[in-house]
Amino acid sequence: MNKLYLVIIAILTSIVTFSQTIRLTNGNYFQDGRFKHYANVYIKDGKFTFIKPKVIDTTINLENKFIIPPFAEGHTHKIDNPKEVGPDINAFVKQGVFYAFVLNNFSSNVKSNRNELLNSKKIEVAFANGGITVTGQHPSFVYERIISDIKEWWLPENTAKIKNSRKGENDAYWFMDNIEEVDKKWEAYLKTKPDVVKVYLMNVNKNETQNPKTLSENTVSYIVKKAKASNLRVVAHIESLDDLKVGLRCGISIFGHMPHYNVNFSKELPADFQFTELEKKIIKKLRPVIIPTLSFNDEFSIVRNEKNNYQGELDTASFNRSLRFQKTAIKSLHQNGFKFAIGSDREYFMSELLYWFKNNFFSYEDILTIATKETPKLIFPTRKLGEFKEGFEASFLVLNQDPLKNIQALKSIELLIKQGKLIVAK
Numbered sequence: 001m002n003k004l005y006l007v008i009i010a011i012l013t014s015i016v017t018f019s020q021t022i023r024l025t026n027g028n029y030f031q032d033g034r035f036k037h038y039a040n041v042y043i044k045d046g047k048f049t050f051i052k053p054k055v056i057d058t059t060i061n062l063e064n065k066f067i068i069p070p071f072a073e074g075h076t077h078k079i080d081n082p083k084e085v086g087p088d089i090n091a092f093v094k095q096g097v098f099y100a101f102v103l104n105n106f107s108s109n110v111k112s113n114r115n116e117l118l119n120s121k122k123i124e125v126a127f128a129n130g131g132i133t134v135t136g137q138h139p140s141f142v143y144e145r146i147i148s149d150i151k152e153w154w155l156p157e158n159t160a161k162i163k164n165s166r167k168g169e170n171d172a173y174w175f176m177d178n179i180e181e182v183d184k185k186w187e188a189y190l191k192t193k194p195d196v197v198k199v200y201l202m203n204v205n206k207n208e209t210q211n212p213k214t215l216s217e218n219t220v221s222y223i224v225k226k227a228k229a230s231n232l233r234v235v236a237h238i239e240s241l242d243d244l245k246v247g248l249r250c251g252i253s254i255f256g257h258m259p260h261y262n263v264n265f266s267k268e269l270p271a272d273f274q275f276t277e278l279e280k281k282i283i284k285k286l287r288p289v290i291i292p293t294l295s296f297n298d299e300f301s302i303v304r305n306e307k308n309n310y311q312g313e314l315d316t317a318s319f320n321r322s323l324r325f326q327k328t329a330i331k332s333l334h335q336n337g338f339k340f341a342i343g344s345d346r347e348y349f350m351s352e353l354l355y356w357f358k359n360n361f362f363s364y365e366d367i368l369t370i371a372t373k374e375t376p377k378l379i380f381p382t383r384k385l386g387e388f389k390e391g392f393e394a395s396f397l398v399l400n401q402d403p404l405k406n407i408q409a410l411k412s413i414e415l416l417i418k419q420g421k422l423i424v425a426k
Contacts (some may be wrong), residue, residue: 020057020058020420021042021043021044021053021055021056021057021058022042022043022044022056022057022058022059022060022420023040023041023042023052023056023058023059023060024038024040024041024042024043024060024062025039025040025059025060025061025062026039026061026062026063026064027041027062027064027065027066027067028064028065028066028067028402029041029067029068029388030066030067030068030069030368030372030388031387031388031389033365033366033369034365035066035402035404037064038388040052041388042056043394043420046393046394046419046420046421047384047391047392047393047394047419047420048388048389048390048391048392048393048394049390049391050390051390062398065398065399065400065414066398066399066400066401066402066403066409067388067396067397067398067399068368068372068396068397068399068403069372069373069376069385069386069387069388069395069396069397070096070097070098070099070372070376070395070396070397070416070418071095071096071097071098071099071349071353071371071372071375071397072097072098072099072100072101072341072342072371072372072375072376072378072379072386073092073097073099073100073101073342073343073344073349073375074101074291074341074342074343074375074378074379075101075103075256075257075291075293075343075344075345076100076101076102076103076343076344076345076349077102077103077104077105077345078091078092078100078102079100079102079105079113079117079125079127080102080105080106080109080113081109082109082112082113082116085113085116085117086116086120089116089117089120089122089123090122090425091348091425092122092123092349093122093123093416093423093424093425094413094425095348095349095350095413096397096410096413096416097123097349098122098123098124098376098395098416098418098423099123099124099125099375099376099379099380099385100123100124100125100126100379101125101126101128101196101235101291101343101378101379102125102126102127102128103128103131103196103198103235103237103256103343103345104128104129104130104131104139104172104173104198105127105128105129105130105172106130106143106168106171106172107129107130107171107172107192107194108171110127110129110192110193113125113127114127121418121421121423122418122423122425124380126195126196126379126380127194127195127196128194128195128196128197128198128235129192129193129194129198130168130170130171130172130173130174130189130192130194130198131172131173131174131198131199131200131237132173132174132176132189132197132198132199132200132215132223133173133174133175133176133199133200133202133214133215134175134176134177134200134212134213134214134215135175135177136163136175137200137202137213137214138200138202138237139172139173139200140166140168140169140172140173140175141162141163143168143172143173144162144163144165144166144167144168145162146168146172147165147167147168148161148162148165150162170185170188170189174189176215176219176223177212177219178216178219179218179219179222182219182222182223182226186226190230194232195232196232196233196234196235196254197223197227197232197233197234197235198234198235198236198237198256199215199220199223199234199235199236199237199252200214200215200236200237201214201215201220201236201237201238201239201243201246201247202214202237202239202243203239203240203242203243204217204240204242204243204246205240205242214243217246217249217250220236220246220247220250220252221249221250221251224250224251224252228251233253233254234251234252234254235252235254235255235256236252236254236255236256237255237256237257238255238256238257238258238259239257239259239260239261239262240259240260241259241260241273243259244258244259245275245279248279248282248283248286248288249279249282251286252286252288253286253287253288253289254288254289254291254378255288255289255290255291256291256293256343256345257290257291257292257293257345258290258292258293258294258329258330258333259273259329260325260329261292261293261294272328272332273329273332273333273336275336280336280337283336283337283338284337287337287339288337288338288339289338289339289340289341289374289378290333290338290339290340290341291340291341291342291343292326292329292330292340293343293344293345293346293352294326294330294352294355294356294359294361295344295346295351295352295355295356323359326359326361327359327361330361330362339374340362340370340374341370341374341375341378342356342367342370342371342375343375350410350411353367353371353410354407354410354411356370357407358407364403364404364407365404368403368404372386373385373386373387374386393419394417394419394420395417395418395419396417397413397415397416397417398413398414398415398416398417399412399413399414400412400414
């Protein structure tokens with residue numbers, strides 16, 4: 001444990017109110033895509049100021065280290081099981097994550113989970129609660145599998161049991177097959193107090209009229225209208241380019257996943273996405289954000305199926321095809337005006353972040369900006385987060401090395417400060 005760490009622990013753990021003022025000296029701060037050295041930065045009332053306060057209670061020399069805003073996890077399903085919330089919080093903190101978007105969860109757990117988050121004072125979360133889909137479709141099977149606790153869930157006899165169960169309905173998911181169902185259930189849905197509304201668009205181009213497998217465009221448009229009336233944003237799970245276009249036409253500006261994120265790359269897929277002039281106008285108006293969930297590794301595979309008990313891994317050829325597709329797709333979406341946020345939809349945020357760096361989806365400067373500025377602002381759009389500017393929340397991470405020169409520095413966070421106070425992961 002180095003001297004700086006011991007000094008800051010001694011100082012910041014003694015600060016019990018935001019009324020204390022702190023002077024930070026000799027730090028390199030990541031702002032506007034680059035590190036800039038500041039001789040003095042001040043913290044007053046838990047916020048940054050560049051105007052020297054009349055009284056300074058404490059001075060901390062940052063010893064020329066590198067300072068970045070905290071990370072945000074833009075797509076997770078952690079912070080759900082009450083028995084695991086404590087470990088989840090600490091796992092996020094160890095990775096430097098202070099903000100999270102939980103884009104589907106058990107509504108019945110939210111009250112107790114919010115209390116634990118409030119008591120921990122470590123990370124802040126926006127919850128979607130139960131997602132809206134059509135009868136029998138994703139994510140109902142996932143949550144019924146969790147409720148059933150059946151280990152070999154992929155076996156046909158177990159799959160049948162899970163598909164027939166509806167224990168998580170109106171809690172982890174809602175079936176709203178049409179506008180009438182929306183009207184019937186909307187008030188009960190709002191009583192779960194979601195921070196955002198999650199809807200599921202599941203390959204609309206494959207939709208069967210007699211047996212719909214996804215929300216219709218009319219129903220989604222109606223949900224968006226209802227959500228806006230309640231000052232709620234809508235996030236859409238998408239599978240295909242058509243899903244994305246339906247979401248845009250309905251006025252949705254946040255998309256979980258990118259088109260074709262979860263397909264079997266046994267062959268090359270067209271990734272140079274085309275948009276009509278009308279669609280381009282909608283994109284320009286909405287400035288939509290995509291959370292693409294890009295990373296592949298042993299924990300996640302796009303070639304899982306019943307034949308391999310859903311344990312398949314990407315072979316080299318399939319991985320290379322997937323990576324080519326991802327890079328072309330991201331470039332195409334970016335050129336068409338989409339913005340991006342980072343989210344893993346997996347166990348570890350840091351694995352997703354390092355995957356972006358390793359495969360150069362954007363410049364290192366842009367990736368770090370997405371992770372520390374754009375994603376926090378997506379989750380909490382009304383707050384001053386992710387920048388070292390006057391009046392912004394004084395939350396940051398201290399690194400020993402420049403992450404733009406050595407991305408592994410992101411895995412060795414020396415200090416975590418939240419609104420002027422030291423955060424310690426257990």
